[in-house]
Amino acid sequence: MPATFCKFTFTEKVSKAFLDDAIACAVFFAEYAFGKARVRIDTAYATADDPPRCLIDTSSDVGRFIAEELAETMMKLKGERSFDVTKVDQWKL
Numbered sequence: 792m793p794a795t796f797c798k799f800t801f802t803e804k805v806s807k808a809f810l811d812d813a814i815a816c817a818v819f820f821a822e823y824a825f826g827k828a829r830v831r832i833d834t835a836y837a838t839a840d841d842p843p844r845c846l847i848d849t850s851s852d853v854g855r856f857i858a859e860e861l862a863e864t865m866m867k868l869k870g871e872r873s874f875d876v877t878k879v880d881q882w883k884l
Contacts, residue, residue: 798876798877799845799861799865800874802843802874803842804873835847844884846882
């Protein structure tokens with residue numbers, strides 16, 4: 792079975808509040824690209840603290856878009872070394 796989730800792990804310089812705001816922006820952009828209803832149906836993610844991390848379901852175009860937007864935002868605002876991302880095949884944060 793192919794990996795269908797992206798797990799992001801962030802450095803200490805990324806707060807959970809910043810992460811939550813970055814995901815909210817990515818979801819907003821996805822709503823513009825795909826429509827609110829589709830985003831509501833196809834989006835699944837979870838966040839946690841210590842270390843800051845998140846898991847995004849990328850099994851749909853919407854989820855992949857959100858993961859890509861989050862990666863772009865983090866690279867631009869916090870730097871390319873502010874996070875690691877791996878593909879995983881289980882919903883485990």
